[in-house]
Amino acid sequence: MKLRHAILPFALMLAVPTLAVAARGFEVRDMVKLDRYSSPTLSPDGRKLVFAKRVLDDKSKASTSLWIEDLFARDAAPPVRFTPEGWNVNSPSFSPDGKTVYFLSGKSGSSQLYAMPTAGGAPKQVTAFALDVDGYKLSPDGKRIAIAAGTFADCKSDFSCTKKKLDDEGAKKSTGKVFDRMFIRHWDAWNDGRLNRVFIADLPSGKAKAAASAGLVGADVLGDVPSKPFGDTSEFAWSPDGESLVLSARKADRTEPWSTNFDLYLVSADGSGAAKNLTANNPAWDTGPVFSDDGNTLYYRAMKRPGFEADRFALMAMDLSTGATREIAPKWDRSADGINLSKDGKTIYTTAQDLGEHPLFAVDIASGAPTKLVGDGSISSFEIAGPTLAFARNSMKSGDQLFAAAPDGSAQRAITPSAGEMAKDATFGDFEQFDFKGWNGDTVYGYVVKPWNYEAGKKYPVAFLIHGGPQGSFGNGWSYRWNPQTYAGQGYAVVMIDFHGSTGYGQAFTDAISQHWGDRPLEDLQKGWAAAQKKYDFLDGGKACALGASYGGFMVNWIAGNWNQPWKCLVSHDGVFDNRAMGYATEELWFSEWENGGTVFDNPKGYEKFNPVNHVAKFRVPMLVIHGQQDFRIPVEQGIALFHALQRKGVKSEFLYFPDENHWVLKPNNSIQWHDTVNGWLKQHIGQ
Numbered sequence: 173m174k175l176r177h178a179i180l181p182f183a184l185m186l187a188v189p190t191l192a193v194a195a196r197g198f199e200v201r202d203m204v205k206l207d208r209y210s211s212p213t214l215s216p217d218g219r220k221l222v223f224a225k226r227v228l229d230d231k232s233k234a235s236t237s238l239w240i241e242d243l244f245a246r247d248a249a250p251p252v253r254f255t256p257e258g259w260n261v262n263s264p265s266f267s268p269d270g271k272t273v274y275f276l277s278g279k280s281g282s283s284q285l286y287a288m289p290t291a292g293g294a295p296k297q298v299t300a301f302a303l304d305v306d307g308y309k310l311s312p313d314g315k316r317i318a319i320a321a322g323t324f325a326d327c328k329s330d331f332s333c334t335k336k337k338l339d340d341e342g343a344k345k346s347t348g349k350v351f352d353r354m355f356i357r358h359w360d361a362w363n364d365g366r367l368n369r370v371f372i373a374d375l376p377s378g379k380a381k382a383a384a385s386a387g388l389v390g391a392d393v394l395g396d397v398p399s400k401p402f403g404d405t406s407e408f409a410w411s412p413d414g415e416s417l418v419l420s421a422r423k424a425d426r427t428e429p430w431s432t433n434f435d436l437y438l439v440s441a442d443g444s445g446a447a448k449n450l451t452a453n454n455p456a457w458d459t460g461p462v463f464s465d466d467g468n469t470l471y472y473r474a475m476k477r478p479g480f481e482a483d484r485f486a487l488m489a490m491d492l493s494t495g496a497t498r499e500i501a502p503k504w505d506r507s508a509d510g511i512n513l514s515k516d517g518k519t520i521y522t523t524a525q526d527l528g529e530h531p532l533f534a535v536d537i538a539s540g541a542p543t544k545l546v547g548d549g550s551i552s553s554f555e556i557a558g559p560t561l562a563f564a565r566n567s568m569k570s571g572d573q574l575f576a577a578a579p580d581g582s583a584q585r586a587i588t589p590s591a592g593e594m595a596k597d598a599t600f601g602d603f604e605q606f607d608f609k610g611w612n613g614d615t616v617y618g619y620v621v622k623p624w625n626y627e628a629g630k631k632y633p634v635a636f637l638i639h640g641g642p643q644g645s646f647g648n649g650w651s652y653r654w655n656p657q658t659y660a661g662q663g664y665a666v667v668m669i670d671f672h673g674s675t676g677y678g679q680a681f682t683d684a685i686s687q688h689w690g691d692r693p694l695e696d697l698q699k700g701w702a703a704a705q706k707k708y709d710f711l712d713g714g715k716a717c718a719l720g721a722s723y724g725g726f727m728v729n730w731i732a733g734n735w736n737q738p739w740k741c742l743v744s745h746d747g748v749f750d751n752r753a754m755g756y757a758t759e760e761l762w763f764s765e766w767e768n769g770g771t772v773f774d775n776p777k778g779y780e781k782f783n784p785v786n787h788v789a790k791f792r793v794p795m796l797v798i799h800g801q802q803d804f805r806i807p808v809e810q811g812i813a814l815f816h817a818l819q820r821k822g823v824k825s826e827f828l829y830f831p832d833e834n835h836w837v838l839k840p841n842n843s844i845q846w847h848d849t850v851n852g853w854l855k856q857h858i859g860q
Contacts, residue, residue: 197624197657198591198624203657205595209225209588212563213264213273217557218560220242220270221241221251223264223587223588224237237260255277259279260279267287267314274286282301284305285308285317297382299373302334302384306321306368306398309409315375316373316374318371323367328388331385341364357804359759367396368398372387373385389439392446394425395424399421409461411463412465417441419437421437429760429761430762431478432475434458435449436472450495457474458474462512465513468493471489471490471511481766486502487500500537501535504542506524506676508522510523514556520535521545526544531546545581546565549567549570549649550648552566561579562577568649568656569600573591600657601656601660603621605648606704608703611672614681616672620665620668620704621657624661631709633665633716634712634713634715635716636716636739637659642726644675662851673685687781698735717853718739719745721746723747726751726784729749732793733788733791746798746799746800750785751768751784752783753809753810753813758807791818794824794853794857795823797818799829801829803834830846
C-alpha cells in the first residue's frame with residue numbers, strides 16, 4: 173500500500189511561500205504554557221458546541237472552564253466562556269432536549285454534578301453526595317443519572333458509610349495495613365478496599381434540593397466499573413428505555429492481577445434481580461457497550477486472547493433476544509478504540525491507529541467496510557450530532573485543536589488555535605515519514621524531524637527516540653511527555669522508529685514483539701537508524717543519543733549491553749532493568765506473563781532471554797537514569813539498581829529522581845526540570 177503522507181515532501185516545502193519565522197525553537201516552557209482544548213460536545217441538533225479549555229496560571233496551577241459556540245450563527249461569532257470565572261470544571265454533556273449543559277466541578281469541596289441552561293445563567297448543583305462523583309451518564313429521558321463512585325462493598329448505596337470508614341482509617345494512630353491478596357497497589361495508588369461502582373439517582377427538578385442518595389446497580393458484580401486505573405464512562409451504558417444498563421467489569425478476586433477477562437453484565441436500573449453475564453463465553457476482554465436505538469442489539473468491542481492487553485479490539489454486535497454475536501468488520505486489521513453509533517443505526521464511527529496516525533473511520537455495519545473520514549494526524553475525541561462532526565485533532569506540530577465539519581469530514585473549520593498560533597515566537601521542526609525493510613523483510617515506518625534551525629548542507633546531532641508500550645507508536649501526534657519538537661527546538665534532529673510490536677500496522681505486526689523484546693525490535697531499530705542516515709544527509713550519526721521510557725527505557729538498557737557502538741549517550745526513563753524482578757514486582761502481572769511466555773517460576777528462561785541485568789559487563793555509554801517513586805508499574809528499585817550498576821562499573825551516569833511522580837511526569841514544574849536535565853545531558857555529550 174502506498175502511504176499518503178500527511179505533509180508535503182521536504183523538497184516541495186521549499187517552493188511554498190512562508191511567513192517569516194521566529195528566531196528560536198519550540199521548547200518545554202512553551203509546551204507547558206499552552207492552553208489545552210478537549211471534550212468537544214455537541215447539542216443533539218448539532219448546533220451548539222461546548223468544549224473544555226485548560227489554562228495554567230503564573231504559579232503553574234491549572235484550571236479548566238467550559239466554552240460554547242453557536243455553529244450555525246451567521247456572523248460566525250467566536251466561542252464565549254460558558255462557566256463562570258473561578259470555576260474549575262470537566263466532563264460536559266447536553267441534556268436530551270439540548271436546553272441544559274451538565275458538568276462536574278469541585279466548587280462545593282468535592283466533585284459533584286452541576287447544570288446550567290444552554291442559553292446561560294448560574295450553575296445549579298444537582299448532586300450533593302458524601303463522596304466524589306467520578307463520572308456520570310444521563311438517562312435517555314434526561315430524568316436520572318448513572319454515576320460512578322468509589323465505595324466499600326459492604327456499604328452498598330450508603331455513601332456516608334464509605335465516608336466514615338475513610339475518616340476512621342485516617343484517624344487511626346497506627347498506619348499498618350494487612351493484605352490477603354494481590355493488587356495491593358495499582359499504577360500509583362495503594363488499594364484501600366474500595367471498588368468503583370455504578371449508582372442511579374433521580375435528577376432534581378425545579379427548586380428541589382440536590383440529590384443526596386442513589387441506588388446501587390449490579391450489586392453482585394464485584395469489580396471496578398469503570399476499571400482502574402484508566403477506565404471511563406464508556407464502560408457502562410443505559411438501555412434506550414432506561415430500564416437497564418450494561419456494565420463492563422473484571423472480577424475483583426485473587427486472579428485479577430493476571431486476568432484481562434472483562435465481561436458485559438446486564439443489570440436492572442432499579443437495582444433488583446441478578447446481573448446477567450452476556451459474554452461469559454469469551455474469556456478475553458469485552459467492553460464499550462452501546463445499545464441500538466430500538467434496544468434489540470448491543471454493540472461492543474472484544475478481544476479474543478485472554479491475558480493479552482494489546483490484542484485487537486474487534487467491533488461486535490449481539491442480538492439481545494438470542495445472544496447470538498457476530499464480528500462486524502473481521503477483515504479490517506485495525507483495533508477499534510470506541511463506538512459511536514450513527515442516528516440511522518447503519519454506521520459505527522471509531523478511531524484506530526493506522527500507519528503512524530490515528531484517524532477517524534466510518535464502518536458500515538452491514539458490510540464491515542471501513543472508510544477514513546479524517547486523518548492528517550491523530551483524532552483524540554469526536555462527536556457527531558445532526559449535520560455536525562466535532563473533533564479534536566493533534567499532530568507533531570500541535571496539541572489538540574478542535575474542529576467542526578460535516579459528518580463525512582468535509583468542510584472542516586478550526587474552532588480553537590493550534591500550538592503554532594499560541595506560541596507565535598517559536599519555530600517548529602518540519603517532519604516526514606519514511607519506510608524501510610526491517611525484521612523478516614517487513615516494511616517498517618519511522619519519522620524524522622528536522623531541527624528548528626535547519627539549513628541545507630549542514631549536519632545536526634540526533635535524538636533517537638524509542639517509544640514505550642511496547643505496543644504503542646511514535647507517530648504523527650502530540651505528546652506532553654515525549655514531544656520530538658522539544659528536541660528539534662534545541663537544535664537536534666529526531667529519528668523515531670515504529671518497530672515490530674507497534675500499533676497501527678496490523679495485529680500480526682503488533683504480536684511480533686511478544687517474547688521477542690530484544691531481537692526483532694532491535695533489528696528494526698538498527699536497520700531504521702541505518703536507513704534514516706542514508707536517506708537524510710543532515711543526520712550526524714557520530715553525534716547521537718538514544719532515549720526511551722517504559723519499554724523504551726528497557727530498550728535503552730538493552731542497547732547499553734547489546735548495541736552501544738553508535739551512541740554518545742543514553743537516557744533511560746522508568747525502564748525495566750531486571751526482567752525477573754519486574755515479573756514479581758509489577759502490579760498488572762498479565763503483562764509480564766504474556767510478554768515473557770508464562771510466570772517467572774514456570775518459564776524462568778523467558779525472563780532471562782532478554783534481561784538487561786545480564787549484560788552489565790558491556791555497559792560503557794554514559795547514561796542518565798530517571799525514575800518516579802510512585803511508579804508501581806515499573807517500581808523505582810529498577811531505576812536505582814540500574815544507576816548502581818552504572819556507578820559500580822564506573823560508567824558516567826546520573827540519576828534524576830521524582831518522589832511525587834508515577835510512570836509519567838505530570839506536574840508542570842517537574843516537566844520543565846525533566847526536559848532541562850535531559851537537554852543538559854544531550855548538550856554535554858553531543859553538543860547543540
